[in-house]
Amino acid sequence: MNLKEDLRKMALDNGMDYFGVGSVDRWANAPVGHRPNDLLPEAKSVIVMGVRVPEGCTQSNHRAYEGMRHGIFTYMLFGYNLINSYMEDVALKLAEYLNEAGSKVFLPPSSVGRDEYLMRGVISNRHSAVCAGLAEFGWNGLALTPDAGPRVRWVVIVTEAELEADPLYSGPPLCKKCKKCVKECPTEALSETESVDLNISDRTYIYGKLIKPICRSGVTGLAAGTAGRLQAQNVQQTVTKVEDWFKLAKSDNRWNRLERVAAMCGRCMILCPVGRNQIGENASAPTDLTQTKSFA
Ligand code: SF4
Ligand code: SF4
8 A cells, every 4th residue: 555545544444534635736825824835845745634523513503593502512512622623633643654654744733723813724624625625615615525515624734745636526516506604694794796716726616705703703602693692793894804803802791701602603514405414404393492390
């Protein structure tokens, strides 16, 4: 077996659902400071691995947005924090293997550990998934996979090893252009008409324009409509720049900060009809939250 196949086997044996490789030239249009060669000057390849978000986590996200806000804790732990941390462990194993084979690596964190001012991670996971041939962009700007749509978490390894790149995804178009991601966004952060054009190799991808500070207000529980924060304010007019988000977060009082622990979003990911493990048209009936007696 060659090095790439060794790494693929190691990834799959350690619970990864996706493994792909892109050559660094595919990241040529990534922002300065976030390209593979900015992170590791002699980098030749980028390895991308992913794990599907389990169905139970999508259900917990639904419950939270149906009014049972403690549902969000399951989503936060099993659908986000734990998966990301687990993938980072596996990435470390592959990095050690690459080191032993004589190649340097750079390991970006899979989630937390990001530039809050730029609202950007060390390297973009979703763009990397597309560059490694594992997905293509949906209107929601997320990496859609054929089997699980956007409900996948990603981790990236930048390496000097010259690994054979996988072809870019070239199957049938995955995004259904239904704009459910736009309609269901609780903060109206995603445009229905304005788009971003992006070239990767010889292909042009188009996805919806996202106003990041508004989205960030949603995922941090500062905007109306976020799970458990129905009393929060509407931010569409007041939060347009990252400074606005900082100001809003700073003005939040101590009690609200505690309350915001029960906040997260991801509705543009959870509700996308592409792939399996989504509720689609056959959603279960919303939880009945009426009750006359309880044990507490
Ligand atoms: S919700 Fe619809 S428009 Fe949005 S990414 Fe998914 S398929 Fe595309
Ligand atoms: S994460 Fe939530 S607030 Fe952000 S774009 Fe998606 S649906 Fe909108």
